[in-house]
Amino acid sequence: MDENDGDEDEFGFSRNYFLAKELGGSGKKSTRKISDINLVDEQELSTAASKIITKHEKEIVSLMNRYKNLYPKWGFELRCGFGLLMYGFGSKKALIEDFASTALTDSGVVVINGYLQSINIKHAVITLAEVLWDQLKSRQRHPSGKMSKVQQSFSSQSMDDLLAFLDGSNSKENDCYVSVVIHNIDGPGLRDSDTQQYLARIACCSHVRVVASLDHVNAPLLWDKKMVHTQFSWCWYHVPTFAPYKVEGVFFPLILTNGGITQSAKTAAIVLQSLTPNAQSIFKVITEHQLAHSDEEGIPVNDLYNICRERFLVSSQVTLNSHLTEFKDHELIKTRRRADGQDCIYIPLKSEALEKILQEIG
Structure with a gap:
């Protein structure tokens, strides 16, 4: 193969790459709309899911x-x-719970459901300490010869004190332990670094x-070498x-469904996340005003401009108008005229959905 041919191929590849980047990045404005998200009725989705026939039952058993x-x-490994x-x-x-109920009957068992949206890790540690305390008390073999009442x-x-009690490095009860069953240790309620x-x-x-169990392919990235091995x-x-994720799936929002307040808030949040932080902040201003003045037609454009300028979100009316146009294109807001002739901006969602949107976008 001629060396010049290789150079020409490489040049052609580079030219096509930068041309594609130029064409792909030419449209700065997002074109996503709520109406573009194909939604189905929640009841229809639930009915269809209930009719799914489990296959290969004998092989699974x-x-x-x-x-x-x-x-x-x-x-033995535990x-x-x-x-x-x-x-x-x-x-x-089901597998882990069957194992716990069959093989871990000699120890107390505490279950943490990581598939829940929010979990209080300290409450879980307190429960662990209480179960261990009851276990030690039932054996009546405290190092001092009697059970101390200080740790009741x-x-x-504090968390450090609770962990020190669970560690019990000075305790002779090394054969006494509490088993922690963690479903979905990579779940949304446990995924942050501090909790891990x-x-x-x-x-x-x-x-x-x-x-513990995990399901996300990238879950091991939550841990460093010390956490994994030590x-x-x-x-x-x-x-x-x-097996289907029947229990775990119940606690995840049904983004593919329509007809509920939660779903409306979720679809709006999906669109908002594609916008700039300033655009999100302006939308929050409209949302907060609508929640505080639910009996009004909406927020007048002039009032919105003054608030946004005071918060350094926009520098001119032109900038605000460009954001409002983008909101309209995404079908996030609508306008209507008051009796005095002023144009007002409002969000076509109920108060409950607006509150959920504020939570979704922080």
């Missing part, structure tokens, strides 16, 4: 029985101080054993169950 044969091994991490296609909720009020203690750090600290406590001490198990 056989697969679950194979996993049950691993219960003794899993229990007693040795390792954590169990289950991954694979399908809901692992866990709700008033707390979970790692909980996992390395001497009186705690962790059994704190969680994971034993990874590929246990695809092919």
Whole structure:
């Protein structure tokens, strides 16, 4: 092959690349609209989902029985101080709970549902401490010969004190532990960095054993090497169950459905996230005004301009008008004329939906 031909091919590729970038970036204005999102009725979607027939039931039952044969091994690894991490296609909720009810009967079990939208991690740690305390009390083998009463009020203690109690490095009750079952450790309620750090600290406590599941392909990026090998001490198990996410899916908003306040707020938030921070702030001004003055026709354009200029969101009426035009193009706002002839801006959504929009866009 001639060397000049290779140079020409490379030049042609580069030229086509930059040409494509130029054409692709020529339209700065987003063209997304609420009406462009294909929505279906929520009831229709639920009915269709309920009619889905589960296939390969015999094979799934056989697969679950194979996993049950691993219960003794899993229990042994937990007693040795390792954590169990289950991954694979399908809901692992039933599998893990069956393992806990079958093989972890000698220890207390605390369940954390990571698929919920919000979780109070301190409440979970308090529950762990209370279960461990009851377990120690039932054995009546406290190091001092009797159970101390100082540690009965866990709700008033700090996280460091609670974790120190769960660690119990000076305790002789090394065979006494509480098992923590975490469904979807990569779920929305546990996904932030601070919560993951707390979970790692909980996992390395001497009186705690962790059994968790994950589903997101990028979930391991939540942890660094120390968390994986030293704190969680994971034993990874590929246990695809092919079971539907019936329970977990209930708590996720049905973005594909229409007909509810939550869905209207969600679709509006999807569009707003494609706009600039200034545009979002201006939309928040309109939203807050409409919530505070629900009996009015909307916010007059002049009043909106004055508020936005005071907050340094716009520098001129022209800038504001460009934002309002973009809102109209996205079908986020509408205008109507008051009796005195002033044009007013309003959002065609109910107050409940507006409140949810404010939460969605922060």
